[in-house]
Amino acid sequence: MEFIINGDPHKYTNFVKTHPKGHVLQTLEWAAVKEDNWRPIYVTVEDGGAVKASMLLLLRQLPFIRKNMIYSPRGPVCDMHDFDTLKFLMDNVRKLAREHDAIMLKIDPDISINDKILADNLKKLGFVQNMEALNFEGIQPRFVFRLDITPSLDELLASFHPKTRYNIRLAQRKGVKVRMGKREDLQEFHRIMEITGLRDGFVVRSLEYFQKMYDSLQPQGYLELALAEYEGKTIAGIICLFCGSKCWYLYGASSNEHRNVMPNYLLQWEMIKRAKDRGCTLYDFRGVSGDLNPDNPLYGLYRFKKGFNGELTEFIGEFDMVLNPFWYTVWQKGMPVFRNIRRKITLKLKKTKFNDTRGNTQN
Template sequence: MEIRILQDAEEWDRLLLRFPYNHPLQSYEWGMVKSHFGWQAHPCLLEEGGSPMGMALILTKRWGFLPWKVMYVPRGPVLDYEDEGAIESVLSFIEAKAREEKAIFAKIDPEMPEGHPLEEILRKRGWRYSREQIQFRSTLLLDLHPSEDELLRRMKQKTRYNIRLAGRKGVQVKEGSLSDLPLFYRMYRITSRRNGFPIRPYRYYERVWRTFLEKGMAYLLIAEHEGQPLAGVLIIRLGGKAIYMYGASTNEKRNLMPNHLLQWEAIRRARALGCTTYDMWGAPDNPNPSDPMWGVYRFKEGFGGRFVRYIGAYDFVVSPQWYFLYHRVIPAYLAFLRRLALSPSLRRIRGRSCGQRRNRCPQERLPFQGKIPLFM
């Protein structure tokens, strides 16, 4: 087996499309994005007899001031997962690369369905199911082969009704451009506050969105009513798959159901571009009304997608001691700091130090509150 570091973006993406389990997070463009935020990208092409056997966009990042690194192959590696010999060879390479890079561990999370033989191969080689799942383990996939009429027929009756309601009420969907990215981020920030999830600064998303839009690997749609922006989606695509990776909406005129029409138009656009699968990008692992994602799941389910659960992320541990520290000790310490920050006694002390006058105190922020995981 021969290993090549391939620094040609066009050749990398062209070869990536030759494999059935490719993904935008294994594209050269994703490595370029992450390289602007502290990661080093290693686009590794594995060849056997001059023919591509597998590909792995490997990301490494130093852990603080320590000499150790973390290593991640997002939604990869990419190879023929029906070829056990190829699986063994590529995993062997990643394990050796982790040792070479002095990584605490290597993480992979290919989109293989739960129960795939890969799980047993990983366990036999000493990989362990990861405590830190970065990407969604479950999702809903919509088959785009049927006609538009058939796609509508397969939807939940309420979803069809809401799509048509939005149209009757005058909601319109337009294609966005690079100049609309600040608007899209403002809506994304509103969504994060409403739904209680942390997001990164604008410069991070602007880099992601601009990179994929300029390469023709994404499209932005915005729903408006009487000229007022209400919602937006940014769809990233590669090969035959379109992924609903970013969605945002304001708190205005939600009764007009702009998100339903917007989603339908995104699906229609994906189909027109030749995509055969539309990935709703995220669902609860065990859908039930008590799950925090239940509302999101019900919205996505209404479009008629098929529920899929993947094997999830697996880690190959190089340094057990540092791995324990990374996954157990530090999270426990951060949780302790959060509890301490919430304690009434500490709040009283803070109140006295601020002269008991709220308008003289800086806005409180709990330590490490809302931090985004290192890998995202």
């Protein structure tokens, strides 16, 4: 077997798009989205010219220290039960990581928690498993809802919770219209996204980030934007990503106005239909909390996604290959505190700016 760094991009891309474990976050186009803060390296393991494994590695310098971390979102792409290939890949990635002065390599494979063999294999290769993320503490969600969309549309609709079916039909009766968006619609989508973030208490990325995502992913067919309109106004929107036979619901936004006409339910249904038209077999609603207590502030999100009758899936979580134990410990203890402070400050500033803008508009 041969370990190749930054080899043939077309061969790499074709492998990711066609492999059962291929993921849009492992594409070179996703690397382009992240390149402002992460330096991408893509590697393959080849045998006789045929790709057996691939991995997108994103390098980032950690704050306050002159060290790097490496992250492979939903990687690697390979038969994870082929231990010989997996070992060859990780042994070489470990060497590459040391050359780049990385304190760790983080992966979060698209693998079920029930796959004990794989978890054991990763531990044999020197990985440490992180299982503490019940809500959204990890980089990628550990708990998701996934819907098999191979049945007919009538069968899918009939499988939804009665309240979900009712809300889809309510939106249709009330005259909510869904249309596919273009790049120029991102500004309105982002405006509504900011409202959603302030209402639900999460930080929203900049308009420029969404524009870069669109420019990198949409021309290759990896991204679609849909908007819900009511009485001539855009009141909700959704961004989904596509790769191979899979579709992922990535971002959703809704205005504080006209929420009673249930645009989010209709948007999901229309995007499910869109995914089927594109030949997808899986629709991934992405993150929900693993804490199913109704008192959890995230329970409403769980209930919304559960209504579409997907399967609640728990992944094996994040696995870290520790390369510098001292700085890894510092990072593990310090980063959650740093992120929490940064999030609170950012939300406070955004809320102040939003209120000032609304006040000036009203005046």
